[in-house]
Amino acid sequence: MNITPISEINSISDISRQTTKPAAGSGKIFGNMLTDMINNLNETEAAVKKDIIGLATGDSDALHNIRINAEKAELATLLLIQVRNKALDAYNEIMRVTL
Secondary structure (H helix, E strand, C coil): CCCCCCCCCHHHHHHHHHCCCCCCCHHHHHHHHHHHHHHHHHHHHHHHHHHHHHHHHCCCCCHHHHHHHHHHHHHHHHHHHHHHHHHHHHHHHHHHHHC
16 A cells, blocks of 8 residues: 655645735736636546546545545635635725725
């Protein structure tokens, strides 16, 4: 049996790298980060669907991998929702300040 380590979620490492960059062009950086997060979410959900189909057809018996991929998809979803909520809160705050 070969054990492979869990790789880190790309969007979390992107966030920590991008917060150290200068503010110039930060709209593009934030847009790229959101795009990367959505792509990561789509990839993890596709992996979960593939695992579930493999389990249903008998091609896979590694329940731990299915559970790990499901948790990755759930965390990616929760992260994207939190980033969206914070962006909306910031937008609403800016709109209140300008009125």
